[in-house]
Amino acid sequence: MKKMERIEGKMTSQTSFVKLQRNPFKVYTRQEYPNDGLEVLFKEGDHSALINPNGFPWLNLKLDPHGSRMRKEQHHTIHDAGYDQVVAILEHLFNKYQSQIHSLTSLESTTWKNKNCWQVEFKNPNFKYSNYTVGRNETISSIADKYMLSSHMILEANKSIEDYYDVSEGQVITIPNDYSPKMLLVIDKQIMVPLVMKVYDDKGLYEHYEFSDIKINPVIKDSEFSEDYPEYGF
16 A cells, blocks of 8 residues: 655655454555555454654554654554445545536546556535534544544644544534545555545645555464564564
8 A cells, every 4th residue: 555645735655564453443554655664453342542653762662553752753553454434435525416416427448557448537616614513522533434524634734733522512613524635546446445545625736645565364373463473574
């Protein structure tokens, strides 16, 4: 997976190898760039993710997947790994704008790295920002989940807010009304999963993800989601 995300006005880049099991949710990642050898292991039901930083402090770390250290310079949490979130967002937008959907979307054939693909584009002229009054026990993340929005986009739209939990009941913040004004997916016609996903905001390209060497439903042993697996560096 090659990931490019805009953080504080600059596009950051990261390339990782990923193993993912959807149910029960388990994920292992090994970063290749920019921190070669950094590993993350997380399993559904765990309160923390196991991190091998492959560098200082030279010890494995256990971090909250929703905490500020793991979310630093990241648009998403490890819970968002895979395709489920983008599919849920598109389904939400398609249902929300059902009466306009034919004028907002386009579908055409294309090729990507010699693969026959569908290109799906969703353009949303309804995208805008508005004020929102924070309710009891709400956080930036819970608001984003409630309305299918980008929590990182909300955070960046409110410069006085320091992290995803730095809001209180009655506080007025700025949020977008939708996840994105434009989304583009390139879907492999043979295996019917996205190879490219691009998300835009009002300033331009916001997120860009590319996937290669995809294996659908491979046999993954339970031991491959264990820190003791001999191929890992934990």
